[in-house]
Amino acid sequence: MTTSALSKITDPGVRDALRIKSAIVGRPLIGPKSVNIHVINSCNYRCQFCWYFSPHVKDHPKGKMLDYKVLEGVFRDCQEMGVDEINLEGGETTVYPYWMDAFREVHDLGMRLIAYTHLDYEADIEKLRTLAYAEQLTVNFSAMTEESFKRVHGKHTSMTRVLKNMDRLLAIRDKIGKPKIRLSFVVYNYNYKEVPAFLEMAQQRKVDQVMFRFFKATEEMKELVFNEQELSELRDIVETALKKEYCFPHDLKTLQNLLANGQMLEKIVALQHTENHNDRLLFYDATGGKTNCYVGWFYGHIDEKGRVIAPCDNVSVCMAGNIYERRFKDIWFDNQPMWDVLNEASKGIHTCTNKWQQCRYCSYVPINKYFHERVLHAKGIKADAS
Ligand SMILES: C[S@@+](CC[C@H](N)C(=O)[O-])C[C@H]1O[C@@H](n2cnc3c(N)ncnc32)[C@H](O)[C@@H]1O
Incomplete structure (x- = not known):
C-alpha cells in the first residue's frame, strides 16, 4: 500500500488492527497511532523532580528546538502515513516560538492534537483559542498549596495563575467540547501527602482525567527518593483514595500495583550520564522483570534534536534516524535495524x-x-495459554 493510500483508512479500529498486524509480521503496515514530538527542551519551570532542569541536576541541557520547516514536513508525513495523533511536548511546549503555528497546522491536517503545558503564563484570547485546537492538554500540577507549588516547580511560578487559565479553558471546553484537561501529578517524597487535596480539587473542577506519574529518579536527585516509611504512607494514601468515586478516569490502580509489585528499593541500579541519556537511579521495576513491549508499533518519538527514538523515549535503546537527514516516513517504513529492535521488544x-x-x-x-x-x-x- 502506498503511504498516501494509508491516510484514506479513516476508521481508527482498522488502523489499530493494522498496527497489531505490524507487530505480528514484524514490519510497519501503517504509521504509528501517536507521534510524541519534543519541539523544544527549554523550560521556564525548575521542577524539583525534572530530569533536565531540576536544581539538583548540575549540567542542564543546552537549549535546542526543532526547525519549524522540518517539523511541518514531519506533520505532512504523519498525515500521509495514517498517524492519528500528534503529541507536542517539551521542555515547555509554549516556549517554542512556533507553537501556535504547530497547533494550527496539526489541526488543519485533521490529526488529533494533544500537548503538555504548565499553563503558567498570561494568556490572551488568541492564546486560549490556539490552546483549544488541542483535544487534550496535560497540565503538571504536583502540588496543592501556593507555597508547595513554588517549592515543587520554582519560586517564580504561580498556582493561582495556572488555576485561572485552567478555569478559562474548562469554560471553553464546556462550550465546544475541548480542550479536555488532564492533570498530572508526579509523586515524590515531598509532595505525596498532597495527593488527597489534589484529587478533591480535580473533582471540584470536573477535570477530564487525572494521571499519576511515579517519580523517576536520577542519581543527582536521590534525596527526593522515598524511604520505606514514606512508601508505606503513600500506599495507605492511595488505598484510601481508591475507595472514593471520582467524576474522571484516573490511574490510581496502576500506582497501587506499582507500589505493591515494583520491587521498591530492592535492586537499586545507578546508570552514569552518557551522551544519549541522563543519569538514572533505578529504584523500582515497573515491569516485574520481564515485559512484552509493543509500544514501538503504536508510538513514535522525536526529540528536540530531531532524533527518532524507538521503541519509546528511553533514549539509549535505538536511535532509528534523524529527521534532519531523512524524511520521517522513510525512517518509519524503510528501516530494518529499527524493526529488529521492535521485534526483539515484542x-x-x-x-x-x-x-x-x-x-x-x-x-x-x-x-x-x-x-x-x-x-x-x-x-x-x-491469553492464559501464553
Ligand atoms: C519533560 S516534562 C515537560 C512538559 C511540560 N512542560 C510540563 O510541565 O508538564 C514532560 C513530563 O515528564 C514528567 N516528568 C519530568 N520529570 C519526571 C520525573 N523525574 N519522574 C517522572 N515524571 C517526570 C512531567 O510530569 C512532565 O509532565
Whole structure:
C-alpha cells in the first residue's frame, strides 16, 4: 500500500488492527497511532523532580528546538502515513516560538492534537483559542498549596495563575467540547501527602482525567527518593483514595500495583550520564522483570534534536534516524535495524540485561498488557495459554 493510500483508512479500529498486524509480521503496515514530538527542551519551570532542569541536576541541557520547516514536513508525513495523533511536548511546549503555528497546522491536517503545558503564563484570547485546537492538554500540577507549588516547580511560578487559565479553558471546553484537561501529578517524597487535596480539587473542577506519574529518579536527585516509611504512607494514601468515586478516569490502580509489585528499593541500579541519556537511579521495576513491549508499533518519538527514538523515549535503546537527514516516513517504513529492535521488544525483554535495564522505569506496563492480549487474540492464542 502506498503511504498516501494509508491516510484514506479513516476508521481508527482498522488502523489499530493494522498496527497489531505490524507487530505480528514484524514490519510497519501503517504509521504509528501517536507521534510524541519534543519541539523544544527549554523550560521556564525548575521542577524539583525534572530530569533536565531540576536544581539538583548540575549540567542542564543546552537549549535546542526543532526547525519549524522540518517539523511541518514531519506533520505532512504523519498525515500521509495514517498517524492519528500528534503529541507536542517539551521542555515547555509554549516556549517554542512556533507553537501556535504547530497547533494550527496539526489541526488543519485533521490529526488529533494533544500537548503538555504548565499553563503558567498570561494568556490572551488568541492564546486560549490556539490552546483549544488541542483535544487534550496535560497540565503538571504536583502540588496543592501556593507555597508547595513554588517549592515543587520554582519560586517564580504561580498556582493561582495556572488555576485561572485552567478555569478559562474548562469554560471553553464546556462550550465546544475541548480542550479536555488532564492533570498530572508526579509523586515524590515531598509532595505525596498532597495527593488527597489534589484529587478533591480535580473533582471540584470536573477535570477530564487525572494521571499519576511515579517519580523517576536520577542519581543527582536521590534525596527526593522515598524511604520505606514514606512508601508505606503513600500506599495507605492511595488505598484510601481508591475507595472514593471520582467524576474522571484516573490511574490510581496502576500506582497501587506499582507500589505493591515494583520491587521498591530492592535492586537499586545507578546508570552514569552518557551522551544519549541522563543519569538514572533505578529504584523500582515497573515491569516485574520481564515485559512484552509493543509500544514501538503504536508510538513514535522525536526529540528536540530531531532524533527518532524507538521503541519509546528511553533514549539509549535505538536511535532509528534523524529527521534532519531523512524524511520521517522513510525512517518509519524503510528501516530494518529499527524493526529488529521492535521485534526483539515484542518477543519480550528482560530488565536485568544491560540493553533493556532502563525499562524498569516503564510507563507503558498496562498498555503493553492490553496490546499483548490483542496480539495473542489476533494469532488465535488464548491469553492464559501464553
Ligand atoms: C519533560 S516534562 C515537560 C512538559 C511540560 N512542560 C510540563 O510541565 O508538564 C514532560 C513530563 O515528564 C514528567 N516528568 C519530568 N520529570 C519526571 C520525573 N523525574 N519522574 C517522572 N515524571 C517526570 C512531567 O510530569 C512532565 O509532565
